Each structure stands twice: as C-alpha cells, then as structure tokens.
Amino acid sequence: MSEELVSVQIDGEWHQFPKGTRMIEACRQAGREVPHYCYHPKLSSPGNCRMCLVEMGMPPRPKPGEELPLDEAGHPPIQWMPRPVIACANTVAPNMGIRTDSPLTNACRQGVMELLLINHPLDCPICDQAGECSLQEFSVEHGRGESRFREQKVKKPKNVDIGPRVRLDDERCIMCSRCIRFTDEIADDPVLGFTDRGSHTVLTVHPGQQLANNYSLNTVDICPVGALTSNDFRFQMRVWFLKETNTIDTNCATGANIVVYSRENVIYRITPRQNNEVNSDWMPDSHRLNFHWINSELRLTAPLVRENGVFRECSWAESLQVAADRLRSYAGGDIAIIVSARLTNEELLMAKRLAALLGTDLIAAVPRTGEADNYLVSADRNPNMNGVKLILGLDDPVAKLGEIRSGLAGGTVRALIVLQENVIDDAGFTAEELGRADFVLSTYPLANPTADASDVVLPGACWAEKSGTMINVTGRLQRLKRAIDGPGLTLEPWELLRDLIQALGGGNGIYSADELFKQLTHDYPEFAGLTLSQVGDLGVPLIETGQTIPLIERERERKARGIIVG
Amino acid sequence: MILKANFSVMALEIPSTLEQEIDERITHYPVSKRSAVLPVLHALQHHFGYISEEAVEWTAKKLDLLPIKVLEVVTFYPGFRQYAPGKYHIRVCRTLSCAMAGSFDLMDSLCQAAKIDRSGVNHHHPIAVSEDGKYSIEFAECLASCGTGPVCMVNDDFHEKVEDAAALLGQYRD
Numbered sequence: 050m051s052e053e054l055v056s057v058q059i060d061g062e063w064h065q066f067p068k069g070t071r072m073i074e075a076c077r078q079a080g081r082e083v084p085h086y087c088y089h090p091k092l093s094s095p096g097n098c099r100m101c102l103v104e105m106g107m108p109p110r111p112k113p114g115e116e117l118p119l120d121e122a123g124h125p126p127i128q129w130m131p132r133p134v135i136a137c138a139n140t141v142a143p144n145m146g147i148r149t150d151s152p153l154t155n156a157c158r159q160g161v162m163e164l165l166l167i168n169h170p171l172d173c174p175i176c177d178q179a180g181e182c183s184l185q186e187f188s189v190e191h192g193r194g195e196s197r198f199r200e201q202k203v204k205k206p207k208n209v210d211i212g213p214r215v216r217l218d219d220e221r222c223i224m225c226s227r228c229i230r231f232t233d234e235i236a237d238d239p240v241l242g243f244t245d246r247g248s249h250t251v252l253t254v255h256p257g258q259q260l261a262n263n264y265s266l267n268t269v270d271i272c273p274v275g276a277l278t279s280n281d282f283r284f285q286m287r288v289w290f291l292k293e294t295n296t297i298d299t300n301c302a303t304g305a306n307i308v309v310y311s312r313e314n315v316i317y318r319i320t321p322r323q324n325n326e327v328n329s330d331w332m333p334d335s336h337r338l339n340f341h342w343i344n345s346e347l348r349l350t351a352p353l354v355r356e357n358g359v360f361r362e363c364s365w366a367e368s369l370q371v372a373a374d375r376l377r378s379y380a381g382g383d384i385a386i387i388v389s390a391r392l393t394n395e396e397l398l399m400a401k402r403l404a405a406l407l408g409t410d411l412i413a414a415v416p417r418t419g420e421a422d423n424y425l426v427s428a429d430r431n432p433n434m435n436g437v438k439l440i441l442g443l444d445d446p447v448a449k450l451g452e453i454r455s456g457l458a459g460g461t462v463r464a465l466i467v468l469q470e471n472v473i474d475d476a477g478f479t480a481e482e483l484g485r486a487d488f489v490l491s492t493y494p495l496a497n498p499t500a501d502a503s504d505v506v507l508p509g510a511c512w513a514e515k516s517g518t519m520i521n522v523t524g525r526l527q528r529l530k531r532a533i534d535g536p537g538l539t540l541e542p543w544e545l546l547r548d549l550i551q552a553l554g555g556g557n558g559i560y561s562a563d564e565l566f567k568q569l570t571h572d573y574p575e576f577a578g579l580t581l582s583q584v585g586d587l588g589v590p591l592i593e594t595g596q597t598i599p600l601i602e603r604e605r606e607r608k609a610r611g612i613i614v615g
Numbered sequence: 616m617i618l619k620a621n622f623s624v625m626a627l628e629i630p631s632t633l634e635q636e637i638d639e640r641i642t643h644y645p646v647s648k649r650s651a652v653l654p655v656l657h658a659l660q661h662h663f664g665y666i667s668e669e670a671v672e673w674t675a676k677k678l679d680l681l682p683i684k685v686l687e688v689v690t691f692y693p694g695f696r697q698y699a700p701g702k703y704h705i706r707v708c709r710t711l712s713c714a715m716a717g718s719f720d721l722m723d724s725l726c727q728a729a730k731i732d733r734s735g736v737n738h739h740h741p742i743a744v745s746e747d748g749k750y751s752i753e754f755a756e757c758l759a760s761c762g763t764g765p766v767c768m769v770n771d772d773f774h775e776k777v778e779d780a781a782a783l784l785g786q787y788r789d
Binding site (some may be wrong): 239240241242243244245246249253254255256258 | 681687693738739
C-alpha cells in the first residue's frame with residue numbers, strides 16, 4: 050500500500066490519510082465512528098449490511114479553461130452525490146468529502162435500522178447479548194424509537210445446537226455473515242452458510258456437520274447481536290456487572306492477549322483482546338474455557354505443615370519459619386529447586402535469589418509440550434519458558450530435571466523446593482522418589498499428589514490472581530495482570546518467595562511487584578530502560594527468538610494484499 | 616429451512632452419460648469451478664427431478680466445495696426442488712393477469728382432479744404431491760403469456776386458457 054497521503058474532508062474538517070484507506074477507517078481515525086455490522090477489519094468486506102452508508106462528495110469537474118475556486122486553505126469545493134455510499138468497502142480519494150452526520154446519512158441509518166428490526170425479536174431484557182449488542186446500541190443512536198411494523202414477524206429456528214460450544218438463535222441473526230467469513234477465511238472450516246432467501250434467510254450449519262473447530266467461540270465474539278452465544282457463558286451473568294481485566298493467556302507460549310471478565314472474585318468468561326503482533330482478535334476455545342478449575346474445591350487456601358505424618362493448617366509466619374529452619378540445616382549442594390515456566394519473570398528473579406541465598410545451582414523447569422496447531426496454539430504449552438531461560442540464565446532449563454531425579458534416588462538431593470508445579474503428575478516424578486528427600490517444600494494453587502508428598506505446602510496464586518511479566522514465543526514481553534483475589538490465605542508466588550527469603554534472613558528491601566520489575570531492568574540488559582507503563586497492555590519486543598505465530602503471518606499477508614484492513 | 620429432506624433416501628446413481636455432460640459443463644468455467652454449481656444442479660434436477668441431500672454432497676465433492684456452499688444455492692432458488700415431484704409436475708401461474716383470469720380456481724380444480732392435498736404447503740414446502748405420486752403441483756410466477764391466462768405448465772409442456780382441469784390431466788394418464 051502506497052504511503053502517498055490524500056486530503057479528505059470529514060464532517061467539514063480536512064484530514065490526511067494514506068491512499069487506499071477505507072472510508073470507514075478514515076472516519077474512525079478522525080473521531081467520527083461510523084456504525085457498522087458486517088465490516089470487520091480482519092475479514093473481507095462484503096458490504097452487505099448497509100449500516101455504514103454515508104454521504105459522499107467529490108470536487109466538480111471544471112469547465113474547459115476554468116479552474117476550481119479554492120478556499121483559504123487551498124481546498125476545492127465539494128459536490129455532494131445524491132446517493133449514499135458504503136464506507137466499509139470504498140477507499141478515500143483525493144479531495145473527497147464525507148458526511149457522517151447529515152440528514153441523508155441519518156435517514157439511511159434510520160431506514161437500515163428499521164428494516165433490520167422488522168423480523169428481529171424486540172425482547173432485549175431476556176436476550177443474553179443485551180449490554181454489548183450493536184443492534185441495541187445503534188437502535189438507540191440511529192433508530193426510530195418506535196416500530197411501524199404491524200404484520201407477523203417471520204418465525205425462525207431458536208436455540209439451535211450448531212456445535213459443542215456455540216448455540217444459534219436464528220431470529221436474532223441480522224445476516225452480517227461475519228461468522229461465515231471467519232470460518233471460511235480464518236478457521237479454514239467453512240461449515241456455516243445462509244440458506245433460503247429474503248426474509249426467510251437463515252444461518253445454517255450443513256446438515257450432519259458441526260461448528261466444532263477449536264476457534265468456534267470467536268464467532269460468538271464477532272457476532273454483533275445475540276444470534277451466536279457461548280454455551281459456557283450464556284445466561285450466567287449480565288455483562289454490565291462484570292469487571293474487565295486486560296491480561297494474557299497462560300495456556301501456551303503464544304500468550305494471547307485476553308480480557309478476563311469477573312465479578313466478586315469469580316471469573317465468568319474470557320475473550321481475546323486485539324493485539325496484531327500476538328493473537329490478532331482471536332483465541333483458541335481450549336485456552337478460553339480453561340478457567341473453571343480456578344473456583345475448584347481443591348484449591349489450597351492456607352499454608353500446611355506436616356506434623357507426625359498429618360497436615361496442619363497454620364499461618365504464613367509459622368509455615369515459613371518451619372520451612373526456613375529446615376532449609377537452613379542443609380548445605381547448598383543438598384538442595385534442588387524446580388521452578389515452573391508458568392512463573393512470571395519477577396517470580397523467577399525471586400527464585401533465582403532464593404537459590405543464591407541457599408547456595409544451590411541445581412535448578413530446573415518442568416517442560417510442557419503439545420502439538421502446535423498452525424494457528425495460535427504453540428507447541429510449548431508453558432507461557433514463560435523464554436523467561437526461565439533469560440532470568441535463570443539457563444540454555445536448557447529442562448536439562449537438570451534428570452539430575453535432580455537421580456540426586457533424589459542417590460540421596461545427594463536431600464531437600465527439594467517445588468515452585469508452582471506438580472512434579473508427580475506433570476514431570477513424571479513418583480511419590481516414592483519424593484519420599485527419599487529429607488524435606489520437600491511445594492507451592493501450587495490446587496491440592497495435588499506432589500503436595501501430598503511434601504512437608505510444607507504453600508498456597509500459591511494461579512495466573513489470574515497474580516501480576517507480573519512474561520516473554521512469549523516470539524520474544525515479546527507482556528504483562529499479566531491480577532484479575533481476582535486468590536482464595537483464603539493464597540499469596541502471589543513472588544510474595545511467598547519474598548517472605549521465605551526474609552525468613553531465611555536474606556531481606557532485600559523489595560516489597561512490591563513494581564519494585565521487582567525495576568530490579569529486572571537493573572539486572573538484565575534486555576530489560577534496561579523499560580518501565581511497566583511502556584510495556585503497557587500490548588507488550589514490547591524484548592528478545593529475538595526467530596519464532597513466528599502462523600495465524601499472524603497469514604493475516605499480515607492478507608493485509609499486504611489488501612484483502613483485509615488488518 | 617430444510618434440515619432433513621423427508622423423501623426416502625436412495626443411493627445416488629449418476630449414469631455415465633450424465634456425468635460426462637456435467638464434466639463438460641464444468642469446463643465452461645476454467646477460472647473457478649464454483650461457478651459451475653448452477654449448471655451442475657440444473658443437470659441433476661433435470662435427471663432426478665429434484666436435488667436430494669446426496670446430490671448436494673455429490674455436487675460439492677465434484678466442485679471441491681463444502682456441502683453448505685451448494686446447499687446455499689439450492690435453497691436460494693425456488694426453481695430447485697429439494698423433494699421429489701410427481702411424474703407430472705404442474706406449475707400454475709399466479710401472477711396478476713392469470714390470477715384475474717382464474718388461476719386460483721384452476722389450482723383448486725386441478726388439485727381436486729388429481730387428488731392433491733395442498734394444506735401442508737408453505738414457504739419451505741411449496742410443492743404438493745398426489746397420493747399416488749403421479750402428479751405434483753405448485754404455483755409459479757409469470758409464465759409470460761399474460762394475454763391467454765390462466766396458463767400452466769405440465770413438465771415442459773405449456774398450456775394456455777386452461778378451463779377444464781380433468782381434460783388437461785387426461786393428456787397425462789400414463
């Protein structure tokens with residue numbers, strides 16, 4: 050796309066945009082939002098909803114030998130066209146005029162809204178989309194306020210099971226076709242289509258097929274109305290009660306940017322948040338729905354200390370004192386530390402300090418691998434293995450796991466510290482192996498077999514209950530933000546590490562996560578000069594990994610070819 | 616929306632001559648095979664009388680499409696039937712001139728003569744079939760002979776100024 054700029058008048062003010070900018074994007078950049086349904090910057094533009102109609106004009110063609118009179122700023126006059134144009138599929142032209150708030154434009158919007166509402170149920174109070182429905186919003190802004198339709202509405206199928214996670218209400222569908230284009234263009238699983246014609250048109254999944262791909266719930270996000278809803282979230286909570294927290298997904302190394310919707314410390318849903326460098330506007334269903342365990346009854350809620358073979362709940366002060374006393378009794382070479390690659394950089398820095406204080410360099414991380422899906426799911430299912438490598442200075446953080454196991458078997462590892470991992474289920478350790486250690490300290494959000502085999506068990510917060518930074522598969526530094534409070538006495542892992550280090554006598558004057566980030570900028574040249582506000586909601590490139598995210602690469606190509614706005 | 620056609624499912628047997636004809640039609644669209652979907656469907660309907668679920672899937676496979684993209688086309692055009700018509704399919708014009716000339720009465724008398732019950736007809740099921748499966752009937756829009764209404768078509772035969780339903784059916788006994 051050429052970087053040549055063209056002058057465009059929008060609602061009386063002149064602006065400059067790169068040639069090829071869609072009119073709707075130009076208006077948005079000029080602060081004049083144009084209502085739309087079918088247009089989505091990541092999908093092709095069929096221009097079928099007609100909601101973005103605007104009044105458009107161009108300078109008149111001068112008579113031969115005449116020149117157009119220019120105004121003081123040097124702009125030519127504009128001759129307004131009698132008919133509106135759609136702003137989504139047309140691009141700006143030199144000296145074009147656009148009116149987003151004229152009698153013609155407003156009449157168009159009112160007309161489109163009236164037609165869209167003819168067969169749409171007028172039952173917003175019982176619709177799950179209420180509060181985040183474009184139809185509802187534009188009806189308030191651009192509608193008539195009253196229906197003139199006195200006939201029977203067309204009846205269509207309701208509560209249609211079109212896939213394991215998505216449900217369809219055909220009466221609410223306004224035929225914008227975003228979901229069809231998403232399944233065609235992004236998810237490569239074109240099972241949706243419109244059947245029938247005119248006011249009988251319905252969104253259909255082909256008989257015998259299902260909308261079941263791992264990206265199906267993105268259709269719910271881009272559905273501007275209540276036609277597609279998530280089986281998991283529908284009718285669970287009104288959206289205006291939910292608190293939104295911008296954070297990142299921790300189910301794989303991609304680190305999709307997400308919004309966590311919570312109320313009173315309960316997460317109700319997770320949706321992707323736009324970041325064109327990481328996940329575009331999308332996220333996989335498997336990652337999106339993996340949060341219900343956070344409210345599990347198996348959550349650890351207080352520190353536990355084993356006495357005579359039985360766990361006893363106690364205070365943080367007491368449990369950390371017990372742990373510190375025991376750990377002090379070993380030489381550094383007797384102690385091994387297993388960290389999680391689900392820890393933040395800040396927490397890893399604390400783990401590194403703990404290792405230095407105890408005098409051990411036997412430290413390893415638990416690998417988690419799966420299959421990459423060639424879209425957004427990375428083969429590395431840990432969110433921060435790049436952080437482990439950088440902060441702990443390990444080329445192969447997994448390498449020493451074997452050494453720790455053989456150390457346990459051979460009796461050279463007498464004390465084991467497991468930070469936010471369940472090494473029995475996730476790293477192949479056995480209870481018997483852990484039993485060979487003289488002392489095991491483990492932290493984890495949930496009760497688990499490793500905790501059962503430990504002497505001191507500390508409740509560490511899960512990803513949604515802590516703040517910090519992580520480094521994704523492409524080397525991008527991104528912020529994890531605390532959305533809810535952990536249950537009971539749960540502490541964020543960096544907090545419990547800080548307190549453990551203090552109990553061991555290694556106080557270091559760090560009292561907040563922000564101070565830890567500052568420490569990172571001191572200790573690591575990669576972090577030098579960075580501030581948390583610079584990292585912001587979208588993250589910054591930190592290191593070179595040479596890895597890319599397949600879906601993002603494909604979107605870039607589509608953008609370069611002008612198929613999508615991007 | 617028709618999710619499940621209610622005809623008895625029969626294995627789709629495409630005679631080799633039909634397939635040759637279809638293959639030939641596809642060659643008319645060298646840029647995109649998808650463009651051949653209408654001619655292919657016409658050929659199938661001409662042979663089978665209607666477009667069955669199997670025909671939709673066969674077409675999709677033939678043109679490297681997903682079945683939903685073919686179903687979209689089939690359901691868009693009322694000219695494509697998703698249900699088996701009778702041996703003789705009657706189309707009665709109901710557009711203004713024929714309506715004024717008595718095409719609704721003609722429809723009633725044809726139904727009576729052919730023993731067809733149209734009470735189940737609606738937007739999604741426009742065709743009614745006689746009990747013996749010999750005749751089927753539907754309303755059609757203008758058949759382009761407004762001066763000679765009421766008009767109707769029986770299969771590919773055109774009939775003008777139709778007044779005697781029984782006499783018309785008499786021409787299509789076997």
